[in-house]
Amino acid sequence: MSSTPPRRTPQREFRPHILAALQASGGRADMEDVMVEIARSMEGVLRPADHETVNQGEVRWRYAARLERKAMLDDGLVAPPREPGVWELTDLGRSATE
Numbered sequence: 378m379s380s381t382p383p384r385r386t387p388q389r390e391f392r393p394h395i396l397a398a399l400q401a402s403g404g405r406a407d408m409e410d411v412m413v414e415i416a417r418s419m420e421g422v423l424r425p426a427d428h429e430t431v432n433q434g435e436v437r438w439r440y441a442a443r444l445e446r447k448a449m450l451d452d453g454l455v456a457p458p459r460e461p462g463v464w465e466l467t468d469l470g471r472s473a474t475e
């Protein structure tokens with residue numbers, strides 16, 4: 378029995394790309410800048426279904442990245458937002474990228 382690959386990139390696969398994007402920008406960046414970097418770094422990873430839109434009209438991979446950022450917040454890797462649209466690593470998040 379063969380297993381077929383998932384139609385879309387699993388949410389967890391966004392984590393190292395988010396960490397790397399934030400680390401490269403000094404640990405803090407505007408969400409849109411992070412998304413640009415994720416798109417660049419995951420260009421060969423994203424699957425066709427990742428480019429479809431979800432119910433809210435957002436592209437699926439961007440939605441998955443935002444959900445993973447929330448999971449990273451729950452895991453203590455990113456800080457609660459001090460400014461809307463700005464993502465920031467915690468000390469734990471910084472050490473996870475080293």
